[in-house]
Amino acid sequence: MPNIKNVNQGHRSTCDDGKGVRSLQRALSLLWLVAHEGSDGLGLLALSRLAKLHKTTVYRLASVLVTEGFLIRDPVTDCYRLGLAVLDLSSSYLGNLTLRQEALPYLSDLMKEADETVHLGVRDGNSVIYIEKVRAPASVIAHTRVGQREGAHATAIGKVLLAFSDPADVEEVIAAGLDAMTKHTVTDPVQFRSVLEAVRRDGYAINIGENHEHINAVAAPIFDHTGKPIAGIVVSGLVQRLPLTRLRELGERMKTAAFAISRHMGYTRGDHT
Amino acid sequence: MPNIKNVNQGHRSTCDDGKGVRSLQRALSLLWLVAHEGSDGLGLLALSRLAKLHKTTVYRLASVLVTEGFLIRDPVTDCYRLGLAVLDLSSSYLGNLTLRQEALPYLSDLMKEADETVHLGVRDGNSVIYIEKVRAPASVIAHTRVGQREGAHATAIGKVLLAFSDPADVEEVIAAGLDAMTKHTVTDPVQFRSVLEAVRRDGYAINIGENHEHINAVAAPIFDHTGKPIAGIVVSGLVQRLPLTRLRELGERMKTAAFAISRHMGYTRGDHT
DNA sequence: CATGATTGTTTCATCTAGTGAAACACTATT
DNA sequence: AATAGTGTTTCACTAGATGAAACAATCATG
Secondary structure (H helix, E strand, O other): OOOOOOOOOOOOOOOOOOOOOOHHHHHHHHHHHOOOHHHHOOOOHHHHHHHHOOOHHHHHHHHHHHHHEEEEEOOOOOOOOEEEEHHHHHHHHHHHHHHHHHHHHHHHHHHHHHHEEEEEEEOOOOOEEEEEEEEOOOOOOOOOOOOOOOHHHHHHHHHHHHHOOOOOOHHHHHHHHHOOOOOOOOOOHHHHHHHHHHHHHHHHEEOOOOOOOOOEEEEEEEOOOOOOOOEEEEEEEEEHHHHHHHHHHHHHHHHHHHHHHHHHHOOOOOOOO | OOOOOOOOOOOOOOOOOOOOOHHHHHHHHHHHHHHHHHHHHOHHHHHHHHHOOHHHHHHHHHHHHHHHHOOOEOOOOOEEHHHHHHHHHHHHHHOHHHHHHHHHHHHHHHHHHHHHEEEEEEEOOOOOEEEEEEEEOOOOOOOOOOOOEEEHHHOOOOOOOOOHHHHHHHHHHHOOOOOOOOOOOOOOOOHHHHHHHHHHHHEEEEEEOOOOEEEEEEEEEEOOOOOOEEEEEEEEEEEEHHHHHHHHHHHHHHHHHHHHHHHHHOOOOOOOO
């Protein structure tokens, strides 16, 4: 059979899973590329090179994204940047999270008590993403923002969520690699598992410069009505302001706050000691 | 010429502009529908009804959006909800806004001085969208969030941005309708134009319960290097805490802060009086 | 318990509409 | 002036998105 016309296999582009609407997948990949490109934006050709798509295709997809507000085109440089639509969507997302509303007063209280910045975050695979933040007036630095991601294994909130999650999830995170963020990051799987064991025992997780050299933190888990850990609260600040004893004090305090929020979320079988 | 084969006009679906990648336009419209549906989410059929698309189409588009993280599917109700990807993107968006970084310290200072919540916002057509917020500890209510939209014509920040924008923009906003948000909203085009005139004279805009019955506010504009008003800062709070005299005091103070930020953005020809 | 209504998923033939090459336009750079 | 590097438009082709219909699964209802 010599007349093999279109063998046509094996040349899947950027994000072809074989299944799905290709143009949509491609367009979404453009969004990620632009998002991760920093504030300078990306020109048409640069974008098409990164996406490994023909420039015409990128041009049309991006044009739609522009008219829909997901991208904007810098009037002077012709570069693509993220548009306001993404803010709109995130606003809807955050506004519909009842967890966030319920937790907010507790976060404020904690912030006042600890005089440190408090975050509310959820886990998404190997990373943690912040959905609310109450900044302490005293906090000199603002190293985070709502919507930001950080590695789950190197953060207090990530550890506390993993500790109470399905062990399979933990193994996935370990398999993905316990990257060293600082010299204090726990990178050994065996040690990491025993850390989580300790977290389960304590009911809160502590982070001593494992993610950022000069930042300590302590986190407690929030559970939903099924008993799944759906989110966590975390207090973080400069090491000199948060020594171990302070972290342990706060940890106990945060357990009760987290438990109170859990109750709002329908958590019942709570023995909060 | 009787053989008109494909007349093919007039049956444009949801967002067909004729030009562009239809599947992408459709998928994006799904995002908006889900976003505006509140926390309950939308089932497949409900979504296809709203989008006026066949359920199979919605199914496939939504499936891609789910695998890409833009939507999630509630495990119990099978309803579509916004996914974490939108937070990721908004985080990138906010992180790349240098305006936001430059303005933040000024916002904090203003918050401390006024002891009221301060917002940074930009205009997008007929609405204003907040890109940063510094909450005052004293503020009892939190009626806004980053990413939220409000009508430009009924907010101090919207008015201040319009006042220094192209008059054509103003007319567009007027044409879109000056909806009454409260009984204090200026709804008469003639009166509205004279209000903007006053704003240009003062250099700041005041809002007396025009958007929310019990909220007053005062805003000042930020300009970029081309002299275009790109953003505004606004202080808002309960009417009893922000009487007119106070608003005017703050207005002057905010003009200088806004001017300082404008300078960071490359604004030069500044006669900040 | 059977029946029917409602929602979600898969399959498949049809032909729309997304694709990419090439031509075009425009601006820097040499 | 020539060349390289951009962004935009056109157009023929057919890959691949589409929607009808069948299938599955769940939930009411008589």
